[in-house]
Structures are given as C-alpha cells and as structure tokens.
Amino acid sequence: MAITSANQLELLQTAEAVAREKMIDPGLVVEAMEESLARAAKSRYGAEMDIRVSIDRKTGKATFTRVRTVVEDEELENYQAEFTVEQAKQYLDNPAVGDTFVEEVPPVEMGRIAAQSAKQVILQKVREAERDRQFEEFKDRAGTIINALVKREEYGNVIVDVGAGEAILRRNEKIGRESYRPNDRIRCYIKDVRREQRGPQIFLSRTAPEFMAELFKMEVPEIYDGIIDIKAVARDPGSRAKIAVISYDNSIDPVGACVGMRGSRVQAVVNELQGEKIDIIPWNEDQPTFLVNALQPAEVSKVVLDEEAGKIEVVVPEEQLSLAIGRRGQNVRLASQLTNLDIDIMTEADESARRQAEFEERTKLFMDNLDLDEFFAQLLVSEGFTNLEEVAYVELDELLVIDGVDEGTAEELQARARDVLEAQAKAALDNARSMGVEDSLIEFDGLTPQMVEALAKDDVKTLEDFATCADWELAGGWTTVDGERHKDDGVLEPFDVSLEEAQQLVMTARILLGWVDPAELEAEAAEEDGEELTEEAEA
Known part of the structure; x- marks a missing residue:
C-alpha cells in the first residue's frame, strides 16, 4: 500500500471517523498514524535509522524524513542516526553538538505485514486515548449516583454500560434479592474509579451507606440545599436501615422533611432499595440521647456511657428487650454502627443482678483485706468506696460521715488498708524481679x-x-x-x-x-x- 495523492485525504477522513466514533481528539488518531507509518518505514530503511513521518492536517500528505543528530566523537554509537561534528560539516554550516540534519526520504510501500502492524499501533493508541478520556470523565464522579444499562452478568458480577465505557457492580455490592436482565436500567453509586493496566476500572455499589444518603439528597431538596444534613447512615442492605439527620433551620423538622407528604419522599428511596425499611432518626450531639433515638422503636429506661472505652450500657424493660435487640440482633447492630459505640443491652433485672454481684464482690474485698464484719464492709460499699486505695488515701472526713465511725476507727481503717497495699506492692515487686x-x-x-x-x-x-x-x-x-x-x-x-x-x-x-x-x-x-x-x- 503506497501513500499516494489518491488516498492522502483518506487518512484525514479515517482519523476523523475514528475520533468521532471513540469521542477522542482527531489529532491523537493522526499521531498514531504517523507513528505506525514511521514504524513501517523503519522496517524498510533499517531499524537503527531515525525515520519520522508528518501528516499535513489539511491536505493529508505524509512526509517521510530521516533525522541525524550531531554528537561528540566519543559518544557516537548509532552511525545511522548520529554523526560527529566533522562528518556533519558536509551537510551543515558550522555544526554544533545537538544540531540535527533532516532530509526527506521516499515514501514506503506497505506490505500486508507492515499494514497489519500499522493497524495494531493505531488501534493501541486509540484504545489508550479512549481509556484516558474515560478515566478523566469519571475520576471526579466518584461519590455520585449514575444511571446505567445492564449488559451482562459474569460470575455473579453485573457489567453495566455507563455511556463512555463499562463499569462493574460486584456480587457483594448488590442488594441480596436483586436480579438483573440485559437492558435493565439501574441506579448505582460510583464507589471508586481506579486507573489500572487494562484501563480505568469503575466500581459501583448499591449496598454502600453513601448510596442511600445520595438518594435522599435527590429526593429531599432541603438536604441538597444544605438546610438538612445527613450525619450518619447504617444499613443492612435490602432489609433495614437507619439514617440520622439534623436541621440547621429551627423551623424545619428534619425527620418530617425526609419522610415527605404522606411518606412520598422516603417511599421513593424505599422503592429504589427494593423495600428496605428505613428509620429516620433525629441527630443529637449528646451521645446517650442520640442512642435512645437510634434504638427506636424500643423504649429505654437508662443509659450509662463509658466515653473512654467507646462503650454504652442500655437498660430496657423486660418486655422491650426483644424489640431493642431486633430480629437476629439487627436493631442493636444498626444502632451501634450509627453511633459508633459498642452497645450492651440488658434488662432491668439483669442490671439489678449485676449491681448486686458488684456489691457483694466489693463487700468481700473489704471483709477479707480489712478484717471487717459483713455489716461494716457493706457500709463502706454503700458510701461509694470501691477499692482499698480509696479507703487508704481518702480524706479522713469522708470516712467520718459513715454511721458509727469515729476518728480512731477511721485511722485504724486507713492503717489496715495501707498495710495491705504495701504488702501487695512488695509481693508484686518481688515477683517482677524474679521474672x-x-x-x-x-x-x-x-x-x-x-x-x-x-x-x-x-x-x-x-x-x-x-x-x-x-x-x-x-x-x-x-x-x-x-x-x-x-x-x-x-x-x-x-x-x-x-x-x-x-x-x-x-x-x-x-x-x-x-x-x-x-x-x-x-x-x-x-x-x-x-x-x-x-x-x-x-x-
């Protein structure tokens, strides 16, 4: 195949057609053609030659040139693409290292193998340009919702058409009971966009908590406008979810706004999520109050928060226990995810039994270590003393408030407690040294x-x-x-x-x-x- 005047314009027409089809810059296709023609020319003139091809963007004329570069005598390695200053004098006036001499060479005729090779180069370049365009288009769309068309299913993963390419909805990102057929339209959350060797990979999700948040943003104008904010979302995809919202306008009820007139807004989200039940909960900065809200519809009697451990104890009436825990622990698990706290639920009877056990344990501690009778030890526990250190080093006045304890008795109690602590410290120290x-x-x-x-x-x-x-x-x-x-x-x-x-x-x-x-x-x-x-x- 020779590059003749009859098919020069064909190059540009082909480049424009390919660029239009792939939605990329025609210049990239022309550059790919130039590279493929240069490669074919090298196979004709010699691989060591620096052959370059330039296609005129207006006429389509392909110009083949050979380029030689001036180098130092000791750096001369490639005699076909380089020459010394002395050798260059016959081609250039006052040559210097780094100068180039360009001469036009006859166009080459491309055989079947060369033409096939050129085609592969062009396809590769076009594919790379297409991938770059796709990545640039989607890299900033991560974290948004996209409408996609189902193409096929592979090993449980759904491949969808997103317009400028394909994306994948993995098996574990699908809502459990959903099934899709080719040409079904689905809405998904763009979870991640990564540039990989085989091209940009777009990962979708329908189970991500952010998907629900974005759906509410689409259905509730107040969320889109920033008047209402979604503070947290917890989901058991396809079954149940909890979403915490707060309003920055006192005149707007965040829960009511998300529910909508006759439940229209929340129902639209429920329908999209295949009937997933959604509890909309008012956010509160006070964690115990927020937790009480998060455990709805169960009623809570008492909440004890351990901020340092990130743990919270919730006491509920006996008849509310199963409701608070939920089927297979779903309600308490979602509330835990929503509040980011470890929740321990117990009935009032369980709490009473635990407190009684703690009371008895501390009573025995004082009886065994301070040589007290049960009644006196119980008095100490009732006054809030929990360990020997508190008895040994508390202000004397705090012991004197206990009925029947005078100054002499208080001093004796502290002396006994200190003696026990010193003995324990010595034993611990001896054991540590022995180790x-x-x-x-x-x-x-x-x-x-x-x-x-x-x-x-x-x-x-x-x-x-x-x-x-x-x-x-x-x-x-x-x-x-x-x-x-x-x-x-x-x-x-x-x-x-x-x-x-x-x-x-x-x-x-x-x-x-x-x-x-x-x-x-x-x-x-x-x-x-x-x-x-x-x-x-x-x-």
Missing part, C-alpha cells in the same frame, strides 16, 4: 509495682521494651473491622490507665533513653497550637 525485670523499669516514675508485674508477664522487662510499646498496647482500645468493633486488651488496662496517660508514659521513657528530643516536641506542639489558632481565626 528478670530490670531496675530501669522498676524505678520508672508512673508505674506501680503491680503494673511492673503485669508488664513482666507480657515480656516487657526493660525501659527499652517499655519505650517500644504502642499506647493502645498499654491502655487497650477498639478496632473496627468490616463495620464491627473489636476490643483490643491493654496490659495496663486493669489499672485504669487511659490512652493519654499511656502516651505520656511511653514518651517520657523515650525522652529518658534519648530517643526523642524534648525541644523538638515543644516545637511541634507550638506549631500545632499555631495552626489551631489560625484555623479558629479563619473560621
């Missing part, structure tokens, strides 16, 4: 003998070992995996060491060992304070 704990850890300020003993049991026996510990390894914490919270036990958690206290202890150990420079810490703290002040000023 090989070094004095550097024993003498570290902030750790009691019992703490040192607990660390030794966890194979932390030197100050260096302690300094390498993470704060959550000491104080404990919570890890969220697949939406469920899991407890991480801390070595010093039984001693009520908070996460902040653990951070301070570890940092102090690192400073003592010279691992951290206190001046750098102070500089970082000052910088953070400055940034906070700047943010507050901007706000």
